[in-house]
Amino acid sequence: MDDQHLQPQPEISGTIDPNQSSPQPQPAAPQVNLVPETVSEEVTTEEFVPTAVAPEASYAPEHGSSNKSRIFLVIGAILVFIIFFVVIFKFLFKGDKKVASKTATIKYWGLWEDKATIEPILQEYKRKNPGVTIEYTKMDPKNYREKLINRDETVTDRPDIFRFHNTWLPELSGIAAAVPKDIFSDEVYEKTFYPVASSDLKIDKNYFGIPLEIDGLILIYNSALFKAAGIDKAPTTWEEVIEYAAKLTVKDESGKLFTSGIALGTATNIEHFSDILGWMILQNGGDLKNLTSAESVGALQQFRTFAEIPTNLWDETMPNSIAAFAQEKVAMIIAPSWQILAIKQANPDIALKTTLLPVVPGGSQISLANYWVEGVSRYSTNQKEAWDFLKFLSQKETMEKLYSEQTKTRIFGEPYSRVDLGAKLVQNEYNGPVIAQAKNMKSLPVISRTHDNGLNDEIVKYLENAVNATAQGVSYSDAFSTAQSGITQVFAKYNIK
Numbered sequence: 001m002d003d004q005h006l007q008p009q010p011e012i013s014g015t016i017d018p019n020q021s022s023p024q025p026q027p028a029a030p031q032v033n034l035v036p037e038t039v040s041e042e043v044t045t046e047e048f049v050p051t052a053v054a055p056e057a058s059y060a061p062e063h064g065s066s067n068k069s070r071i072f073l074v075i076g077a078i079l080v081f082i083i084f085f086v087v088i089f090k091f092l093f094k095g096d097k098k099v100a101s102k103t104a105t106i107k108y109w110g111l112w113e114d115k116a117t118i119e120p121i122l123q124e125y126k127r128k129n130p131g132v133t134i135e136y137t138k139m140d141p142k143n144y145r146e147k148l149i150n151r152d153e154t155v156t157d158r159p160d161i162f163r164f165h166n167t168w169l170p171e172l173s174g175i176a177a178a179v180p181k182d183i184f185s186d187e188v189y190e191k192t193f194y195p196v197a198s199s200d201l202k203i204d205k206n207y208f209g210i211p212l213e214i215d216g217l218i219l220i221y222n223s224a225l226f227k228a229a230g231i232d233k234a235p236t237t238w239e240e241v242i243e244y245a246a247k248l249t250v251k252d253e254s255g256k257l258f259t260s261g262i263a264l265g266t267a268t269n270i271e272h273f274s275d276i277l278g279w280m281i282l283q284n285g286g287d288l289k290n291l292t293s294a295e296s297v298g299a300l301q302q303f304r305t306f307a308e309i310p311t312n313l314w315d316e317t318m319p320n321s322i323a324a325f326a327q328e329k330v331a332m333i334i335a336p337s338w339q340i341l342a343i344k345q346a347n348p349d350i351a352l353k354t355t356l357l358p359v360v361p362g363g364s365q366i367s368l369a370n371y372w373v374e375g376v377s378r379y380s381t382n383q384k385e386a387w388d389f390l391k392f393l394s395q396k397e398t399m400e401k402l403y404s405e406q407t408k409t410r411i412f413g414e415p416y417s418r419v420d421l422g423a424k425l426v427q428n429e430y431n432g433p434v435i436a437q438a439k440n441m442k443s444l445p446v447i448s449r450t451h452d453n454g455l456n457d458e459i460v461k462y463l464e465n466a467v468n469a470t471a472q473g474v475s476y477s478d479a480f481s482t483a484q485s486g487i488t489q490v491f492a493k494y495n496i497k
């Protein structure tokens with residue numbers, strides 16, 4: 001998951017000093033036969049002498065000096081003409097050279113958009129920059145990060161522009177180029193995008209990427225199931241989530257779940273369980289670097305409570321949470337907005353609604369970010385042109401056009417990363433809550449399905465082991481203590497302090 005205009009031609013102008021004295025009338029020159037006939041017949045002062053450069057006569061010329069002055073003035077006029085011609089020629093030559101320097105082919109590796117969706121944007125840029133060709137390739141996310149970080153000097157198939165996850169920057173050391181200050185100054189960058197982007201994508205004094213979208217966890221619920229249970233509004237607090245989930249849960253006589261109130265408490269059959277657990281740790285005041293704290297352990301306990309027998313509202317007998325929601329077997333799930341596309345594809349008629357994540361007592365609104373960013377490779381020999389193109393993509397008009405192209409093939413596009421476009425989507429029935437929470441988003445490397453085979457996937461595995469251990473009777477504190485040892489090693493591996 002931001003227009004380039006033709007450079008204005010510089011003006012060439014001259015100025016005339018209003019204080020310069022006007023040429024004084026010359027006394028009549030004596031008629032002599034020493035002046036060459038060709039000069040006396042073809043050259044006259046009135047014809048060649050520019051007013052602004054005419055010499056000022058302060059005394060009567062000596063015999064023959066008038067004709068000499070005329071010759072000098074002719075030569076001076078010719079020199080002025082030559083200089084003027086040279087300046088014009090150099091200017092035109094320089095312009096041709098500028099166009100030639102912009103001739104480049106940019107390889108752009110994307111992940112989620114088909115080429116047909118982005119092609120109108122590429123063509124628009126091509127019309128404004130005829131010397132630049134953008135070659136877009138939709139990559140397979142599997143082993144994608146490994147291809148990006150391949151430092152083998154014999155590799156020739158490298159992108160100039162590539163998409164990467166907001167949590168990947170520690171894994172791209174030496175690969176991503178810094179955003180030039182003439183593309184985005186720090187002040188403009190921080191005003192343009194949401195604070196989470198400034199936090200995620202800055203190392204020392206430089207930013208390393210331009211986000212074209214924003215996404216994160218939201219609460220998705222089935223309003224038809226709500227209505228059947230006598231619930232007429234979305235939950236806003238954890239107390240309401242627990243209350244609603246209990247009312248919405250239906251079990252048969254043996255205690256087996258028939259309909260679940262909410263998909264929480266397990267790791268094996270909940271999509272984005274690690275995202276949810278990471279968000280709960282943040283919301284509870286915990287820290288991924290200090291999982292043994294009371295706040296972190298408390299978050300794990302709260303997460304597991306929803307699946308603990310006999311009061312469980314969810315368990316491992318249920319289908320995968322996304323499939324279960326599409327089948328109307330669970331009333332509430334927590335997921336990023338893009339999962340709505342899969343749900344609606346599976347069940348177009350489902351009464352799906354979205355809302356903000358619940359808030360803990362005394363807490364404030366917070367969501368976990370999960371978005372994608374466009375970067376430029378340090379290996380690229382066309383970095384200037386690549387950044388120009390990304391600046392074009394990040395402009396308001398381009399983002400709106402891209403969103404429009406995306407909605408031609410699905411019910412909504414990628415939520416805007418620009419703060420000044422938020423008002424256009426905040427009322428959207430699907431991704432409105434993403435925008436409403438965007439200013440309060442935080443990031444953690446606990447995101448599932450980034451396919452990074454690294455930072456995220458390794459930490460997710462330790463969290464999965466911890467959740468499964470508590471299901472086997474291991475205490476919450478012991479489970480997180482074990483996870484902490486592994487996660488600390490992962491942080492060290494990627495130089496995360």
